[in-house]
Amino acid sequence: MRLLIVEDAEDVSDAIAENLSRQGHVCDKARTLADARQFLAVQPFDLMVLDINLPDGSGYDLLKEIRARGEALAVLMLTARLGVDDRVDALDAGADDYLVKPFDFRELEARLRAVARRRHGETDAVLEAGDICFNTATRRVTVAGTPCDLTRREQSLLEILLSSRGRVIAKEELHSRLFGLEDEVGLNAVELYIARLRKKLPSTSLEIRTLRGLGYQAFVAGPARHA
CATH class of the missing domain: 1.10.10.10 (Winged helix-like DNA-binding domain superfamily/Winged helix DNA-binding domain)
Known part of the structure; x- marks a missing residue:
């Protein structure tokens, strides 16, 4: 898969990219909404890992833009917010899944595989x-x-x-x-x-x-x- 990781914490984005690259995936990294929009304008992606709190705005805004355009890009939201309302908001905004920080990379990889399977109509790994x-x-x-x-x-x-x-x-x-x-x-x-x-x-x-x-x-x- 080709993934876009939108995360302003460089250590987190580097760790995610390193782990996913070891699985054979191709990862591009954006630290702001502006950077993410530039990537999305020139390159198709299979899946996006999207942080909510970014330096130039909320990941919700980018997610809503993508869904308003009718794009079927799979999106997994990252959030430090533990409230049920925050998770419900992410799913209602069009996210395919969410993960609360801090997280285990094995769970992140498993959730990404599950999202990808659902997008391709597969039922198992x-x-x-x-x-x-x-x-x-x-x-x-x-x-x-x-x-x-x-x-x-x-x-x-x-x-x-x-x-x-x-x-x-x-x-x-x-x-x-x-x-x-x-x-x-x-x-x-x-x-x-x-x-x-x-x-x-x-x-x-x-x-x-x-x-x-x-x-x-x-x-x-x-x-x-x-x-």
């Missing part, structure tokens, strides 16, 4: 396609029951493809979800990672099809695997 099984909580990938060793970015690519089975995904979209704005990586890197994933997955049922000029499409195929 396991993505399956034919003989491929990917546990998004443990990051364990198996093919026909045999463990498959993938790098973090290869895992992220597989997660995107499995979550979007049947949908054509443009190369530009894959690039934006796999690499941060600070990564100086060209579009050809997507082709490289697609090739690596095909080579590492000894699957007889998942096909990753290249559609020239359109992008990539993953789907469960028959017993024969195509190049």
Whole structure:
């Protein structure tokens, strides 16, 4: 996933980004509402972690702007307020979930996974396609029951493809979800990672099809695997 972390406490945002990056996610960080708006104007995100109290205003304002535009961006609110009314306000404003500070990073990661699953219509942490099984909580990938060793970015690519089975995904979209704005990586890197994933997955049922000029499409195929 590609996430935007809107948090003015640098140590907190750095810690969140570090933990999520270890899970293979791409994280951009904004310390103010103005910075967040700039990120959102130029880059699509899968999920946003949004603090309520920011130097130039309330995170509620940004959340309301996003929902007023009809954007389906998943949002998890961070708050130091313990009151039930504050949590109700966050959910009523359009937040998908909330977390009270201080928090355990394991709970944050679990809540983000749950939000992402709900957004993709999944009911549990396991993505399956034919003989491929990917546990998004443990990051364990198996093919026909045999463990498959993938790098973090290869895992992220597989997660995107499995979550979007049947949908054509443009190369530009894959690039934006796999690499941060600070990564100086060209579009050809997507082709490289697609090739690596095909080579590492000894699957007889998942096909990753290249559609020239359109992008990539993953789907469960028959017993024969195509190049």
